[in-house]
Structure formats: structure tokens, C-alpha cells
Amino acid sequence: MSIRDIRNTRQKTAIREAFAEANRPLSPEEALRSAQQLHPGVGIATVYRNIQTLVEEGWLQPVELPGDATRYEVAGKKHHHHFQCNECGKLYDLEGCAAQSKPKLPRGFRASGHEFFVYGTCAACIPARQ
């Protein structure tokens, strides 16, 4: 018996699977719907609990975005940014970095990082707008 006894549950597995298979950042609600496909009856509280645990473990990474709920994505990807579809709201990964190496800052300012978001319409939503 260890100090903390972590158990593997179907819900936990379903939630991890949801993020692992998504290939894009998911909101808690999206993760819920996806996890429920694998294990019906998963509750939203369990999703939040597991997200928090997975973030603490370093397996998940929060993706905060302007004016919308926080998404979470599997950690460890190389530097990249995101695209949000104006139609469906889904967030997608963008490969690479579209930022200049050195954005010019006001005198005396020091940069430590940056975020870049592209907005538009995803492939799945374009046909629907014809």
C-alpha cells in the first residue's frame, strides 16, 4: 500500500482516450461527450476532476483563449498555435509558428512568450455555408 492509491477506472480511461484521439484541444464539455461514447454515464464533475489531475500530472495542458472556455490538449507537443472555427467553435492545432522571431516591443519591455490565434472556417464547416 502506497501513500496514495490511484485506481484505474473506465471513466478515467475514457477521458484520457478522448483527449488522445482528438488530435486537437477539447473543452470539458467536448471531452464529456467524447468520453460518453466510450463509457456512457460519465459525469461532468468527473471530467473536471480528471482534467485537473491530468494537468497536475503534466499529461494535459490548458489552452486559454479569448472569450471562450478553456480547452485542454495533450502536453509535450512542440511549439504551435491554434485555429478556431467561427462556425462550430472547434479549436485546431496549427503546425509551426507564424510569429516573427522578434516582435518590436516598447522601450524597456521584456518578452517571455506569445500566443497566436487564427480565426476562420474549418474544412468541415465550409460546405455548409455554400
Place this chain on the structure above:
Amino acid sequence: MSIRDIRNTRQKTAIREAFAEANRPLSPEEALRSAQQLHPGVGIATVYRNIQTLVEEGWLQPVELPGDATRYEVAGKKHHHHFQCNECGKLYDLEGCAAQSKPKLPRGFRASGHEFFVYGTCAACIPARQ
């Protein structure tokens, strides 16, 4: 008497002044503190009300940002992005655009706009960290 009778109040003037003099986007709380310098007793509800009116008039523009309250800045500036100080939380304007002209998107995606945020330490906060 016109259909709608808009009155000029000291509060309204103080709030507009706050944004006009800031030269950077302000949160409602920041606008409140600044407006109270010009007219003590201004309430936060009045700030929100006037911000809403000024946005509808097109004089103010909302600036949504990741994981923090919406800021508002005087409209009509040319394309630019923002810098947020990790120490004091203030948002500053950055001149120009640090984004590549054409970020590569997944197949079939269409871009309509982008946002860029730089994080770091502002000039005012660097001495305090020595």
C-alpha cells in the same frame, strides 16, 4: 426634445477621458479607478453602462484576451496587437503586426483574421524585480 435625450454627465465625461488618456486598453475596473480620479463616486455599473454605449457608438472596441477580463480601447487604430505584463497585468498596444502574412492552415481551412499576444514584463515592472 429629440426621440432620445442623451445627457452629458460628469461621469460620462470622466469615463471617456479615462480611455482617451490611457493610450492602452483598459478593463472596466481600470476605467473605474481612472474615472474616479476625475469624478469621485463613479460607480462600476455606470462604467459598464457607458462602455456598452461607447462600443455601440463605435467609439470603443472590445479586446478579448485569454484567461483575463475583456479590455476596451478607443476604436479606429490601425491593425495592431497587444502585450500583457505578467507582473501588473496591464495590457499595452504593440505597433504593427508580428504575424506572417500567410500562416499555413490545414487543408480546406479558410482564415478570416488573427490575434497575437505577447507576454512578458513591462518597463514599469522590471526595476521592481531586480
Place this chain on the structure above:
DNA sequence: ATGATAATGGTATATCATTATCATAGCGAA
């Protein structure tokens, strides 16, 4: 299979930004 206890599900509650309510103050036209 058993049992100690971690984890869950359903829901109430916390949190925070913003909006609505309403009695009162104070613009401004006459």
C-alpha cells in the same frame, strides 16, 4: 471473494464578470 477506501454521479454551491433593478440625483429644455 472480501473489504478498505478511492472514484464517481448528481447536484448544490463558489467564483467572477456582467447585467438588471429601482429609488434618487441632477441634466437641460422651457
Place this chain on the structure above:
DNA sequence: TTCGCTATGATAATGATATACCATTATCAT
């Protein structure tokens, strides 16, 4: 100066997101 009516200030209510609570379920070492 008067007076109608808008704007204000204080605060309650709201909406969205996230956490707390607790009775019940289910994992896993034995």
C-alpha cells in the same frame, strides 16, 4: 426656477465555468 425624464449608484440577479459535497459505486491488494 421649474419639472420631466435620463443617468446614476448601490446592490441584487444573472450566466458561464468550475469546484464542493456526499451518498453510492467500484477498484484492487489481500
